[in-house]
Amino acid sequence: MKTTASSRILVGLAACTALGLALAGCAGDSGGGDDAGSGGSVEVAGVTIQKNDELAAMVPDDVAERGTLTAIQFDNAPADTFVGEDDQITGWGPDLGRAVAGLLGLEYTAEVSGAFDTFIPGIENGRFDSSWASIIVTQERLDVVDIVAVHESTTGVITKEDAGLDISTPEDLCGLRVGALAGSAFLIQLDEIIATCEDAGEDAPTVDSFPQQGAALLAVSSDRIDAFMTAKGQLSWLVREDSSAEGLEIQPLDYQPNLEGVAVGKDSGLTEVIAAAMNQLIEDGSYEQIMGYWDIDFGLLDEAVVNPDVAQ
DSSP states (O other), X not given: OHXXXXXXXXXXXXXXXXXXXXXXXXXXXXXXXXXGGGTSEEEETTEEEEOOHHHHTTSOHHHHHHTEEEEEEESEETTTEEEOGGGOEESHHHHHHHHHHHHTTOEEEEEEESOGGGHHHHHHTTSOSEEEEEEEOOHHHHTTEEEXXXXXXXXXXXXXXXXXXXXXXXXXXXXXXXXXXXXSHHHHHHHHHHHHHHHTTOOOOEEEEESSHHHHHHHHHTTSSSEEEEEHHHHHHHHHHOGGGTTEEEOSOOEEEEEXXXXXXXXXXXXXXXXXXXXXXXXXXHXXXXXXXXXXXXXXXXXXXXXXXXXX
């Protein structure tokens, strides 16, 4: 399966290199198979998902009548969520979305965007039901949307190989130029690191936000910033699979293990049913198989948790 996932990322990054798709309709069923919404099954990452009538009965009437589970997905954060072959959204997040939709007798439909900072507002105002993967649990987000945690991630840092940097602790970022994705929780983490540096009497890092991961990697390569901070699992994929990461290296820092998962509209009526469906996938082993398809064998949860407590 590792070969399959790697080849999908290589093809996908070549097939849709134009960033900022501005809600282009790059949607599709990555696994093929019948639409579970019509009473059939759906193939997701080699797993056959059958409609579960008990779970389907929990779906709000308006969503059941519509027949779709709608999502907004980021276009370039492999292996979490990215545009793959045939301009379809793929990765472990969308695949979990397809699997949950299949259990609920719905069709998973996604719009794709490079503007991550629009995702939470789009879910909050009801334009989309959900977004899958890379939605880190923060109190600011929990104030406006629900989050069903499905994975634990750590934050990592990538730099140029020849930069002469050794970043093992948050204090090692003091005085550096650090980038993060606009609208991401990594900017909140950088605010915390700024405070840590100032409390220690060190120069605070300067922070730049980028609308796209590719733009941030280019900024590192061209010495406009010293480091880029994002989920360490994504960095591992980039170093292995993306030519734009050539000459870059992942630093030793593992910062703040954090829960991430599915953002869901508070007024959608879907939070508990998505959690129940995720727990079914966990219980029957489909969750582990889907995550394993994408080489994610770390941070797996025993239970999908709705709105977990955020450490203060």
